[in-house]
Amino acid sequence: MADTKVIVGLGSCGIAAGANKVYNKLKALKDAENLNFELAKTSCIGMCFREPLVEVVDEHGSMIYGDVDEDKAIEIIQQHVLGHNPIKEYVVKTDLFATPDQSYFDGQVKIALRNCGYIDPENIHEYEARGGYHALRKIAVEQIAPEQIIQTIIDSGLRGRGGGGFPTGMKWRFARANQSNEKYIICNADEGDPGAFMDRSLLEGDPHAVIEGMIIGAYAIGATEGVIYCRAEYPLAIKRLNIALAQAREHGYLGKNIMGIQEFNLDIYIKEGAGAFVCGEETALMASIEGKRGMPTKRPPFPAEKGLWQKPSNINNVETFANVPYIVANGAESYNKYGTEKSKGTKVFALTGKIKHGGLVEVPMGTPLRDIIYRLGGGIQNDKKFKAVQLGGPSGGCIPEHLIDIQVDYEQVTATGAIMGSGGMVVMDETTCMVDVARFFLDFTQKESCGKCTFCRIGTKRMLEILTRITEGEGQEGDIEKLEELALQVKESSLCGLGQTAPNPVLTTIKYFRHEYEAHIRDKKCPAHSCKKLLTYQIDPNKCTGCTVCAVKCPVKAIDGQRKQVHHINQDICIRCGDCYNSCRFDAITKS
């Protein structure tokens, strides 16, 4: 047995950043020279901004190396693993000494993500070794009644982490109350919010936690069958779920008389979603499982009464389920000691956008927004000015700079006009145009509207048209008022959450950034210099040195000029991508 373990983070982000190449290099090196260390895999460690990550564990402790490529990997093996001399400047996380990135972990409390980055998600024994399936065993050994489980979940204060925020225990109680010989427990893993990847990371990093949560949920409500509705765009998550489900069956966590509990029979299967945002809505999701178009239906009847195949059903989100085993194993107090009065526990956020340290963070409810952005996130990229943070995706809104001291919980976020949502947190700086952000989300919801309700189908389309013309410098007086009127009508006349919340990005940007709308409409200017129709790039002849970098960088060959002579941008060809602006080392390119 080797005393040193080298672990490579192989989540989707890591793989995209080149982690597979690093893993293969390490494997080749180990095999070729018959080196004495154990090579292992894990999933998302959460530090996406430092991917690929490689952890070295030896008798001294653990050190995580960041930004590892094949060359660095060889260095790490030679110096740290073989030479026992860690390369401190590459280390991004360790308990042994302070690293510049330490603040990223200060204030994080990992409950849902408790195993992510610590275990090999394809190995059930590693999950069990960290307390996995302990909660289920506890239920069997202590013969805890389903009602008591539900009470524990209610006491914990856990609320639906998919965005709705409905108390999970109450939902389970309703589902339990409906008698039926068939009952379904469904996991909503159709993470559709653009800019969110909490559920993907959880499924890739700790699939058994979600499965155990579902098994406990099934026991509590009396479900006979489980379905995980997962996006087809998440092939790695689906693969690891399938492996985990097979292992759970093999170990008797799924099947008949589970853990010796009489009459407790359950199997879980995966249904691949086919790509429709509206399927995040529970009635639409169930229609999709049944093989129909994913269109929502009127409630009542609620799914707890008549859900999948007209049988009582209960749907929870991935993160919600992942919290359940922890709560059952450790008691309600272990969870509700975190958080605020009405929002208990922790929440996982995908911190992205113009932020220095983007990644997956889990913080107690009520953590100040400022802490998340500046302490964990390290502030804004290139030290630009913070403008707003978008929470809740297409259903949410933008929280402006003057509200950065709010505490992030359901109540305070809702009061700003945004929503907690599933946890996408996209940071925007002074170069982001808020009208364009609103247009971006309306473009999304307009395409994703299922078309059932007139106001959602046509109202979002009209709103998008108005927003598009504003960003193109064709806005008219009265457009803002028209947007507000349409927004209200779409909200009030739509059946499901998609339509009811689709206007939120528009309403919050008008509320906090009305001056940006007015600048577009009245002055035909985009204050953020972002809207392409209102933008021209020009070369300052006094500063241009004729270095040709911009001409080389230009993807459409719109820049011409001889070496060492002033260059020129052909405005008819220019696509205003800004590559020249970003590549010029002499500040010779101006935006106006």
Place this chain on the structure above:
Amino acid sequence: MRVQRLLSDSDKTLTTEEVELTLIDPLIQKYKGKKGSLIPLLQGVQAVYGYIPRAAFERLAAETGLTLSDMYGVATFYAQFRLSPVGKHIIKVCHGTACHVQGADSISTALKEALKINDGETTPDKLFTLETVACLGCCSLAPVMMVGDETYGKLTGSSAVKIIKEIKIKETQGKD
């Protein structure tokens, strides 16, 4: 609404391509008579051909009793399904929120210019299909695109075009 997924006239001529229908027989056997199997069936057909050919719809209807209208309704509702053949390499440019604020539009525009096709179209040499997707979930690497199974992050317009050109060069060398 997803009406833009309906076929244009030029696409309709493409879908009459001949396909080997026996390839989907195992799939039909697997799902025949099972409830809720319409979507997995269509996903399976697409995995075989890269899209859902008209003849496959008809075969499914004849073999499983599913109606053509139901299948067409579902196939045009979900973003995943394609009704016309695709190129060898599918380029998926991520237009999630994070990628959008980091300039995904420029990536798409540069690729459209370089490939001389629009979003959703395939190059005449059948090498590339250009698609826009909502979110690939690699937000910290934004802007991102996927070509086949490979993900490329932190792109600029020119680096994206370069990646495509390299693939094209490899393909043409392979033919020689």
